[in-house]
Amino acid sequence: METQQSLSTEKSSTSLKVNSKYNYYLLLSIVFGGFLIFGLSENIKGPAIPIIQNELHLSQSQIGILLALNSLGYLLACSFTSALSNKIGIKWTGIIAFLSMALAGFVIYLSVNYATLSASFFLLYIGNGVLEIGLGIMAARIFTKNTGTMMNLSHFFYGLSSTVAPTIAASIMGWNMFGDEIGWRGMYLLVLLLSLLPIVPSLLGKFPEETHEIEETTSYKSLIRDPVAWLIVAVLSFGVVSEIAVGSWLVQFLVKAYSWNIHDASRMLSMFFLFFMLARLFLGAVTDRIGFTLSIIIASAFSGICSLAAILTGEKGAMLFAISGVGIALIYPTVMALLAKRYPKGTGAAITFTVTLMGIASVIGNLLIGFIIDLVSKMFKSENGGVNEILGLQAGYGFIAVLALICSGCSIVLYVILKKKNQLI
Structure with missing residues (x-):
């Protein structure tokens, strides 16, 4: 009798382990697949924006406002996603995000002017925001060991899809269907329909729940x-x-600035995301080894210096724009790992607090870049007396590089404070 009970217990234990392993792989497919979709939806806009601008006759400031509205939708999503996941569960929060992104594809396809396009992008970025916060909470609950490595590996999939997104977008826009080009509207629809795929493992998987609701509230x-x-x-x-x-x-x-065609420029953006992706794949373990804060200091400084050098050296230094992706890639996942380790009893709240305020900065940042380009272009006339758009673009991109350097400076201050408190992670 004891032998039979022992065998039954062993079988039950083995079954639980198999089910647990199967469930873990399901959750991995949702997190990794979610980041793949997120990278695509975020970075197909690069090749589309110049075509949208020409078709709808938009100024650089209007493009800046369009991108700021995207960030505003993302910000709105950040404000309610944590509460939504607490109320309906992280599973259904993710499913809603994927469904809203697919819906945004249809709305973008039907947009006819600047107002409807802005509303469509706003909807898309609400879905993106819910998805990113949801994935962050999922990852923090799943990856309790080697957090820095696993966070960077998850975000590697964002880099992977971001690498191919510009080239795929430029290619799809040139496809012919029913005797006409698919264009940017059809491209958005086709790509965003892919967001329906992760819903299948989401319905099958069992998600770990947050066990520190009181601490998260306070x-x-x-x-x-x-x-x-x-x-x-x-x-x-x-x-x-x-x-x-x-x-x-x-x-x-x-x-x-350099009169490149859309395909060549898209390939350079893909190169940026290739370096971005490889950095997350191979350097994630380094962040666990040397510490999260020191990693951010080095990575952001490297990115800012590369971008400034690319602007100063002109067209011959364009590859430095791509190489800057090595540094900038590590910042987001390493900060997420830092939050998960520093605030283990309120990770959802910490991520929501941080990313929501980051969303405000994104709105302001996109507005500033567009206005800086227009302002500098008008202030400094070109040789023929017209606007100096090249100088304006250099100023706008220079501002992007400076932001990375300021990130490094803030990280140094953070490092000093945490070291004094003996709280370096």
């Missing part, structure tokens, strides 16, 4: 009073605005 107050939390916000804001701005403005810069 942590918002403690975060507001914590100077370290505000420094982390500054680090993430300057770093991520610089990262996102490259995806939004690099193709525009190369096309307008």
